[in-house]
Amino acid sequence: GNNEKSSTGDSSSSKDKIELMLGSPHPTVHHAHKNVYLPWEAEVEEKTNGKVAVEVFPGAQLGGPDTALDDVSSGVYDVGLLTINHELDTPLFPFSIGTLPFAFPDTATASNALKKFHEKHYPKNFNKVTPLGPFTGTDPYILFSAKPIEKVEDLKGMKVSFLGGDALSNLITAWGATPVSMDATEVYQSLERGTIDATIFSLVGGKGFKFHEVAPYLVKIGLTNVPILLVANTSVYDGLPDDVKGVLENDLYGFMPNAFKESFINEEESALATMEKEIEGKGKVILLSPEEEQKFMAPAEKIWDAWVEEANSKGFDGEQLMADFKQILEEEGVKLPF
Amino acid sequence: MSIEFVGLLVIIIMFILMFLRIPIAISMAVPSIIAIYLLRGEDALFGAIESIIWSQSNNYNLITIPMFILMGQLIFYSGISEDLFTMFRKIIGRIRGGMALATIGASGIFAAASGSSLATTGTIGVIAAKEMLRNGYNKPLSGGAIAAGGTLGILIPPSTMFIIYGMLTEQSIGHLLIAGILPGIVLVILFMLTIAIVTTINKDLAPKGESYSWKEKILSLRHTFWILFLFIIVIGGMYAGIFTPTEASGAGAFGAFLIALLKRKLTLKKMGEALAETLKTTGFIFSIVIGAFLLNYLLSITRVPLLLEQFLTNTTLPPMAIFACIILMYILLGMVMESFAMIVVTIPIVLPVIQSLGFDLIWFGVVIVLVVEMALITPPVGINCFVLNGVVPELKLEQIFKGAFLFIIPILVLIVLLVMFPEIALFLPEKMG
Amino acid sequence: MIKVFNSIRFFTTLSKYLGYTSLSIMVLFLTLASIYRTFGSPILGDVEISSLLMVVLIFFALPFTQVSDAHIKIGLIVDRLPQKFQLFLDILSSILTFFVAIIIAVVFYQTSMILLIENPEFSELLNIPLSPLMVIIFISFAIWALESVLKLMEDIKKIINSKEVIQEQVSQEQVVGEVE
Ligand code: NA
Numbered sequence: 001g002n003n004e005k006s007s008t009g010d011s012s013s014s015k016d017k018i019e020l021m022l023g024s025p026h027p028t029v030h031h032a033h034k035n036v037y038l039p040w041e042a043e044v045e046e047k048t049n050g051k052v053a054v055e056v057f058p059g060a061q062l063g064g065p066d067t068a069l070d071d072v073s074s075g076v077y078d079v080g081l082l083t084i085n086h087e088l089d090t091p092l093f094p095f096s097i098g099t100l101p102f103a104f105p106d107t108a109t110a111s112n113a114l115k116k117f118h119e120k121h122y123p124k125n126f127n128k129v130t131p132l133g134p135f136t137g138t139d140p141y142i143l144f145s146a147k148p149i150e151k152v153e154d155l156k157g158m159k160v161s162f163l164g165g166d167a168l169s170n171l172i173t174a175w176g177a178t179p180v181s182m183d184a185t186e187v188y189q190s191l192e193r194g195t196i197d198a199t200i201f202s203l204v205g206g207k208g209f210k211f212h213e214v215a216p217y218l219v220k221i222g223l224t225n226v227p228i229l230l231v232a233n234t235s236v237y238d239g240l241p242d243d244v245k246g247v248l249e250n251d252l253y254g255f256m257p258n259a260f261k262e263s264f265i266n267e268e269e270s271a272l273a274t275m276e277k278e279i280e281g282k283g284k285v286i287l288l289s290p291e292e293e294q295k296f297m298a299p300a301e302k303i304w305d306a307w308v309e310e311a312n313s314k315g316f317d318g319e320q321l322m323a324d325f326k327q328i329l330e331e332e333g334v335k336l337p338f
Numbered sequence: 339m340s341i342e343f344v345g346l347l348v349i350i351i352m353f354i355l356m357f358l359r360i361p362i363a364i365s366m367a368v369p370s371i372i373a374i375y376l377l378r379g380e381d382a383l384f385g386a387i388e389s390i391i392w393s394q395s396n397n398y399n400l401i402t403i404p405m406f407i408l409m410g411q412l413i414f415y416s417g418i419s420e421d422l423f424t425m426f427r428k429i430i431g432r433i434r435g436g437m438a439l440a441t442i443g444a445s446g447i448f449a450a451a452s453g454s455s456l457a458t459t460g461t462i463g464v465i466a467a468k469e470m471l472r473n474g475y476n477k478p479l480s481g482g483a484i485a486a487g488g489t490l491g492i493l494i495p496p497s498t499m500f501i502i503y504g505m506l507t508e509q510s511i512g513h514l515l516i517a518g519i520l521p522g523i524v525l526v527i528l529f530m531l532t533i534a535i536v537t538t539i540n541k542d543l544a545p546k547g548e549s550y551s552w553k554e555k556i557l558s559l560r561h562t563f564w565i566l567f568l569f570i571i572v573i574g575g576m577y578a579g580i581f582t583p584t585e586a587s588g589a590g591a592f593g594a595f596l597i598a599l600l601k602r603k604l605t606l607k608k609m610g611e612a613l614a615e616t617l618k619t620t621g622f623i624f625s626i627v628i629g630a631f632l633l634n635y636l637l638s639i640t641r642v643p644l645l646l647e648q649f650l651t652n653t654t655l656p657p658m659a660i661f662a663c664i665i666l667m668y669i670l671l672g673m674v675m676e677s678f679a680m681i682v683v684t685i686p687i688v689l690p691v692i693q694s695l696g697f698d699l700i701w702f703g704v705v706i707v708l709v710v711e712m713a714l715i716t717p718p719v720g721i722n723c724f725v726l727n728g729v730v731p732e733l734k735l736e737q738i739f740k741g742a743f744l745f746i747i748p749i750l751v752l753i754v755l756l757v758m759f760p761e762i763a764l765f766l767p768e769k770m771g
Numbered sequence: 772m773i774k775v776f777n778s779i780r781f782f783t784t785l786s787k788y789l790g791y792t793s794l795s796i797m798v799l800f801l802t803l804a805s806i807y808r809t810f811g812s813p814i815l816g817d818v819e820i821s822s823l824l825m826v827v828l829i830f831f832a833l834p835f836t837q838v839s840d841a842h843i844k845i846g847l848i849v850d851r852l853p854q855k856f857q858l859f860l861d862i863l864s865s866i867l868t869f870f871v872a873i874i875i876a877v878v879f880y881q882t883s884m885i886l887l888i889e890n891p892e893f894s895e896l897l898n899i900p901l902s903p904l905m906v907i908i909f910i911s912f913a914i915w916a917l918e919s920v921l922k923l924m925e926d927i928k929k930i931i932n933s934k935e936v937i938q939e940q941v942s943q944e945q946v947v948g949e950v951e
C-alpha cells in the first residue's frame with residue numbers, strides 16, 4: 001500500500017493533518033457509537049495535539065463485520081473492528097477460545113481475561129493488520145425463551161435458534177432441545193409465531209431486537225461471548241510519525257477495551273432493568289440455582305475439548321492455549337465445573 | 339479539488355453515462371471504480387470490490403427477490419393474470435373506463451402474488467393493452483393505467499422493495515410486508531377514482547364496454563381463487579409460524595409451481611421461460627445492487643452523505659417540512675434514477691435524519707415504497723413505462739409517460755393520507771406484533 | 772473466431788442451465804427446510820446453505836443477463852439518434868462493461884487463488900469451503916467480460932458493413948451516373 005493514497009484527506013487545506021477513517025459496524029443509535037468510537041476520536045485528536053483526525057463512519061457504510069479484516073488490510077478503511085467469529089480461518093483463531101460456552105459469567109471478566117490472553121498469545125508475526133489494543137469481550141449471550149425455563153429438563157423438545165458455529169448447536173442438542181439456525185432478522189417473528197421457542201442472543205442485542213416482548217423468560221447465564229479487536233491498516237500505521245505511534249501504543253492502548261467494557265456493562269444493566277419492567281406479569285428474569293447451573297454447564301466440557309482438538313488441527317498448541325486460558329479464568333475467579 | 343467535489347463529479351458522470359444508454363449498473367460502477375482507485379489506491383479498490391460483491395450476494399435476506407419473481411412468473415404462465423383481467427372486465431367492464439379499472443384491479447390482485455412492479459406491469463400489460471386498444475381506449479390513459487397499476491407490485495406484499503428497505507434499515511421484513519397491505523388497497527381505490535374522474539370529465543377517453551349477467555359476474559369470481567390460495571399459503575404460513583419470511587417466498591414459488599401444474603398449463607418450455615425471466619431479472623437487480631454499493635462506498639469516503647445529512651439536520655425547519663423536503667428530493671431523484679439504485683444509495687443517508695426526527699421506520703418504509711412507485715412512472719427514467727413499451731410497442735413511450743403522469747396525483751394523495759393517518763400503514767403490523 | 776464465439780456461448784448456456792438448477796433447488800430447499808423444522812427436525816445450517824446457494828444463483832444468472840441484453844438501460848435520448856451514432860455508443864457501452872467485468876474477474880481470480888492455495892476459508896457452521904464460490908464469481912465475470920467483447924465485435928462489424936453499404940451505394944450511383 002501507498003501511504004499517500006491510504007488517507008482520503010483533503011490535502012490542500014490540511015497538509016500535515018493525518019486523517020484516519022474508522023469504519024464502525026455499529027449504527028449511530030448503538031451505545032458503542034456514543035460511548036466508544038466518538039470518545040476515541042476525541043482522545044486521539046487531543047492526545048496527538050490535533051495531528052491526527054479520526055473520522056467515524058458508522059453503520060457498516062464502508063463494509064460489514066464479515067469482511068472487516070480484508071477491508072482494513074487492503075485499505076478500504078484505515079481502522080476497524082474485528083469480530084472473532086469471522087476470523088476463524090486466520091492466525092487469530094486462538095481468541096475464539098473466548099466464545100466457549102460459560103467461559104465468562106459477565107462482561108468484566110470477559111474483558112479482563114481476554115486482555116491477559118491477548119498479552120500472552122497474540123500472534124506477533126501476524127502483520128496483515130496492526131492491533132490498537134488488546135482483544136476485549138462483548139456482553140454475554142443469554143437465553144430468551146417464550147416458555148419458562150427453570151431446569152434443563154424444561155428445554156426438552158424446544159426449538160432453540162442460535163447464530164454462529166457448531167459449539168452452540170452441540171450444546172443445545174446436549175440439553176435435549178433442537179437447534180435451529182436462523183437469520184437474526186427473522187428471530188423476532190419466529191419467536192412470536194412459535195416457529196421457534198427460544199433463542200440464544202446477546203443480552204443487549206436481544207433487547208434491541210425486542211425479543212423479550214415475544215420471549216419474556218430470560219435465563220441469565222453466560223452462554224457465549226464474541227471477542228472483538230480494534231485494528232489499523234498496517235502500512236497506514238507504519239507510516240505514522242513516532243510520536244503518534246507512541247500515543248496509540250501507550251496512552252490509548254487500553255482506551256477502547258475499557259470504553260467497550262464500561263459501555264457494555266452500563267448498557268447491560270439498563271437493558272436488563274428495562275426488560276424486567278416490560279416483561280412484568282408476562283415473564284421474568286431467571287437466575288438458575290447453582291445445582292441447575294451445573295447441569296446446564298456440564299455438556300460444555302465436550303465442547304471445550306473439541307476446541308482443543310480443532311486448535312491442534314489448525315496447527316496451534318491447543319493444550320497449551322487451553323491450560324493458559326483456564327489459569328487466567330481461575331485468576332479471574334471463574335469456577336468451571338470441569 | 340475538494341473531496342466532496344469528487345463525489346459530486348462521480349454522480350454527474352454516472353448520469354451522463356446512464357443517458358448514453360450504458361447499463362445502469364455499469365454507469366454507476368465505472369466512475370466509482372476510477373474514483374476509488376484514485377483516492378484510495380488499487381488495494382483498497384480490490385478490497386472494496388471483493389467485500390461488496392461477497393456480502394451482497396451471500397445475503398440470506400435477498401433470497402426472497404428471485405423467489406417472489408419466480409412466483410409471479412409461474413402465476414403468469416398459469417394463465418391466471420389473463421383470468422383476473424377477464425373477471426374484472428366482466429364485473430366492471432360496462433362502466434365507462436371499465437377496462438382501465440379492470441387493469442388496476444387485476445394488477446392489484448396479481449401484485450399479491452408478485453414481488454416486482456416490472457413483472458406486474460409486463461404480465462398485466464400484454465393482456466390489458468390488447469383489450470383496451472381494441473376497444474378504442476385513449477392510448478395515454480391505457481398506458482398510464484397499466485404502468486401505474488404495475489407499481490402496486492411493490493406495495494402489496496410480497497415486495498422486493500420492502501425487502502431491500504428492510505435489509506438496509508434492519509427493520510422486520512415481515513412487518514414491512516404486512517404494512518403494505520392496507521395502503522395497497524387504498525391506492526387501488528385512489529387509482530380507480532382517478533380513472534373514474536377523468537373518464538367522466540372527458541368521455542372520449544374511454545367507451546363503455548359490453549355488459550354481463552350477474553351470474554357470469556359471480557361465476558368469474560372463481561378466477562381469484564388461486565391467487566387467494568397462494569396469498570393464504572404465503573401470508574398465512576408466515577402467520578402460523580410454519581415459514582419464516584424468507585422461507586415463505588420459497589414456499590410461495592413452490593405453491594405457484596403446483597398451481598401451474600394443477601391448471602395443466604405448465605409445459606417444459608413455459609417452465610424454462612419462467613426460470614429464464616427470473617434469472618435475467620435477478621441478474622440485473624444484483625448488478626445494480628453491486629454498482630449502487632460501490633457508488634455508496636465512494637460517496638461515503640467523499641463525505642457527500644455527510645453534506646446532505648448536515649444540511650437536513652442543521653435546518654431549523656419543523657420535522658414535517660424536513661420530511662416534505664425529503665419527499666421532494668425523492669421525487670426529483672426518482673425522475674432520473676433507477677429505483678433499486680436510488681434506494682440503496684439514499685436510504686443510508688436519509689435514515690439517520692428520519693430516525694432523529696422520530697418517524698416510525700416501518701411507516702417510512704411504506705412512504706419510501708410510494709416514492710419508488712412514482713419513480714417507476716415519472717420521465718425520463720421510468721422503468722415501468724420502459725417495460726410496458728417493451729411488451730406493447732403500439733403504446734409509444736411518450737404516450738405512456740403522459741398517461742402515467744396523471745397517476746402521480748393519487749400516489750401523492752396517499753402519502754398525505756399516511757402523514758395524517760399513520761395507522762393506515764401501522765395498524766396491521768401492530769396488530770400482528 | 773467462430774470457435775471462440777461458440778465456446779464462450781457454450782459457457783454462457785451452461786451457466787444458464789446451472790442457474791435454472793440452483794433456482795429450482797432453492798425453491799425446494801426453502802420449502803423443505805420449513806417443513807422439516809415444523810415437524811421437529813430442522814436442517815441444521817439451512818440459512819448458511821441457502822445463502823451460499825444464493826451466491827451460486829446470482830453468479831450463474833449474470834452472464835445470461837448480459838447475453839439476453841436484459842440489463843436496465845435508458846434509451847430515451849440515444850434511441851432517437853442516427854443508427855451509426857447509436858452503434859458508436861453501443862461500442863462505448865461494451866468497452867465500459869468489459870472494463871468493469873474484467874476488473875471484478877481479476878479480483879476474484881486473486882481471491883480464488885488465495886483461498887485455493889494459501890489460506891482456505893470455510894463457512895462458519897457447516898465448514899463448507901468457500902473457494903468454489905469464489906471460482907464461480909470469477910468465471911461469471913470472466914464470461915460477462917468475454918460476452919461484452921463478442922458484442923463489441925458484432926457492433927464493429929456492423930459499422931464496417933454499414934460503411935461498405937454506403938460505399939456500394941456510392942459506387943452504384945457512380946455507375947448509374949456513368950451510364951446516364
Ligand atoms: Na407484490
Ligand code: NA
Pocket residue numbers: 672673674675712713714715716717718719720721
Ligand atoms: Na422516474
